[in-house]
Amino acid sequence: MLNQLSESIYYLSNQNDKERPTLGLVCGDKYSLVVDAGNSVQHARDFLHEIEKLNVPPVKYVVITHAHWDHFLGMNEYGATIIMNSLTSQKMNDWWNYSYDDRSLQEYVDSKKMNTLCMETIQHEIPDRDTFQLSHPDIIFEKSLHVDLGNKVCVLETIRSTHTDDSTIVYIPDEKVIFLGDSAYNTTTNSLYHIKQDKLLPMIEDIQQYDAVHFLLGHESICDVEEMDTYWRELVSANNAVKSTSLEEAIERFEAANDRIANDNELFFLQGFVNDQLLQSKVTE
Numbered sequence: 499m500l501n502q503l504s505e506s507i508y509y510l511s512n513q514n515d516k517e518r519p520t521l522g523l524v525c526g527d528k529y530s531l532v533v534d535a536g537n538s539v540q541h542a543r544d545f546l547h548e549i550e551k552l553n554v555p556p557v558k559y560v561v562i563t564h565a566h567w568d569h570f571l572g573m574n575e576y577g578a579t580i581i582m583n584s585l586t587s588q589k590m591n592d593w594w595n596y597s598y599d600d601r602s603l604q605e606y607v608d609s610k611k612m613n614t615l616c617m618e619t620i621q622h623e624i625p626d627r628d629t630f631q632l633s634h635p636d637i638i639f640e641k642s643l644h645v646d647l648g649n650k651v652c653v654l655e656t657i658r659s660t661h662t663d664d665s666t667i668v669y670i671p672d673e674k675v676i677f678l679g680d681s682a683y684n685t686t687t688n689s690l691y692h693i694k695q696d697k698l699l700p701m702i703e704d705i706q707q708y709d710a711v712h713f714l715l716g717h718e719s720i721c722d723v724e725e726m727d728t729y730w731r732e733l734v735s736a737n738n739a740v741k742s743t744s745l746e747e748a749i750e751r752f753e754a755a756n757d758r759i760a761n762d763n764e765l766f767f768l769q770g771f772v773n774d775q776l777l778q779s780k781v782t783e
């Protein structure tokens with residue numbers, strides 16, 4: 499079932515056991531716009547099935563927030579205009595030439611172009627894989643694009659992010675709603691999760707420019723202003739405490755600065771920033 503956020507905005511909650519991210523629907527007087535296409539044909543069909551139950555204008559646009567498979571693999575199903583930023587399009591280059599049969603998929607997994615979870619999702623949730631070919635985008639934008647759905651404007655913009663360097667947000671000024679995709683999350687390099695220290699403050703600055711009261715996140719569904727403020731505060735205080743590759747030192751610095759022990763979120767962030775220091779030290783070696 500879809501969650502209704504306002505008169506014109508709905509979303510399908512993320513489903514972590516299936517690696518399905520949050521999908522959004524924004525409806526104007528004439529057209530509707532989908533935020534992220536889903537991780538498979540089946541995910542997209544499930545979403546479209548729910549959309550059909552509503553009396554809303556046809557889906558004319560699908561925005562892909564970044565080039566991670568779980569956000570775009572369902573995009574063919576909408577028969578809509580696919581929109582993404584130019585870096586996302588570049589990063590997806592390989593995908594347009596992929597074959598989706600078992601042997602090819604195993605080759606991509608062996609050469610680390612694809613993870614096992616992605617392969618299994620494709621095997622279970624994309625029918626007719628012998629003929630499956632991922633669509634190309636119809637609109638590629640650089641920094642910013644405004645899409646008018648009929649008395650409802652969606653602002654698509656690239657932001658600086660700790661997750662990827664190709665993050666697009668979708669902001670609906672009328673409703674003070676922002677779809678962040680995965681932009682506020684950590685990232686993984688060589689199987690190590692880390693939070694890019696040099697991107698944290700620029701990202702918060704970019705996101706806080708939008709006057710929003712509802713924040714939709716790729717794998718959490720929805721946060722209000724207070725929850726986002728807590729999230730930023732915990733991230734920033736963890737970031738401030740990490741100045742080396744030592745977690746012990748970071749925890750000590752955190753406790754001295756905050757006069758308390760770190761909670762579970764903060765510990766996760768501290769480790770994420772320490773891992774980032776580790777990766778940076780390897781780069782400069």
Ligand SMILES: [Zn+2]
Nearest residue numbers: 564566661680
């Ligand atoms: Zn992602």
